[in-house]
Amino acid sequence: KAGVTQTPRYLIKTRGQQVTLSCSPISGHRSVSWYQQTPGQGLQFLFEYFSETQRNKGNFPGRFSGRQFSNSRSEMNVSTLELGDSALYLCASKRAEETQYFGPGTRLLVL
Amino acid sequence: DQQVKQNSPSLSVQEGRISILNCDYTNSMFDYFLWYKKYPAEGPTFLISISSIKDKNEDGRFTVFLNKSAKHLSLHIVPSQPGDSAVYFCAASGWGSQGNLIFGKGTKLSVKP
Numbered sequence: 001k002a003g004v005t006q007t008p009r010y011l012i013k014t015r016g017q018q019v020t021l022s023c024s025p026i027s028g029h030r031s032v033s034w035y036q037q038t039p040g041q042g043l044q045f046l047f048e049y050f051s052e053t054q055r056n057k058g059n060f061p062g063r064f065s066g067r068q069f070s071n072s073r074s075e076m077n078v079s080t081l082e083l084g085d086s087a088l089y090l091c092a093s094k095r096a097e098e099t100q101y102f103g104p105g106t107r108l109l110v111l
Numbered sequence: 112d113q114q115v116k117q118n119s120p121s122l123s124v125q126e127g128r129i130s131i132l133n134c135d136y137t138n139s140m141f142d143y144f145l146w147y148k149k150y151p152a153e154g155p156t157f158l159i160s161i162s163s164i165k166d167k168n169e170d171g172r173f174t175v176f177l178n179k180s181a182k183h184l185s186l187h188i189v190p191s192q193p194g195d196s197a198v199y200f201c202a203a204s205g206w207g208s209q210g211n212l213i214f215g216k217g218t219k220l221s222v223k224p
Binding site: 107 | 200
């Protein structure tokens with residue numbers, strides 16, 4: 001069974017731009033969660049989508065948004081990029097149980 | 112305030128010996144705990160989990176112990192192998208968290224041949 005896939009793997013943007021990251025969950029998984037990993041803050045929860053609805057959200061500004069499509073694929077959008085948004089963005093999927101399986105991540109560098 | 116703490120940023124162990132990684136939590140509503148292994152620039156790989164109704168769970172060389180009264184869990188790796196060298200993250204979730212995993216900052220394990 002294929003794992004969680006994320007595209008692109010690497011991205012370089014400049015301050016003020018916006019970016020969209022994509023995540024395809026494991027087949028049959030309807031829940032997709034997004035996390036941000038930075039050296040200083042570690043792994044932090046951004047939001048979770050289930051059946052196209054956001055059902056949980058972390059403590060991030062409104063510049064961070066997401067959506068989920070009917071095939072469970074999810075996108076995350078960051079608008080008005082700041083230098084501090086440079087991070088590894090991870091997507092994870094799961095079925096009904098608690099174990100989340102992570103993708104390889106998208107490394108975003110904001111210059 | 113950190114709800115999940117891994118107080119040892121690094122651990123060095125000899126090949127063949129036991130590695131013990133520790134994790135403490137503060138939120139008594141957490142009822143599911145997981146360990147992930149992570150290499151640089153890759154996503155975390157799920158290792159093992161434990162529900163709060165258990166105090167031990169084994170999977171091959173990996174065993175997780177949960178002490179609810181102390182709000183402490185540990186991951187034992189026996190025997191340790193050089194390929195186990197990675198950063199290990201402890202994570203927790205609570206009833207009703209609906210996908211929100213709270214992670215510790217990680218412990219970097221180095222297994223020396």
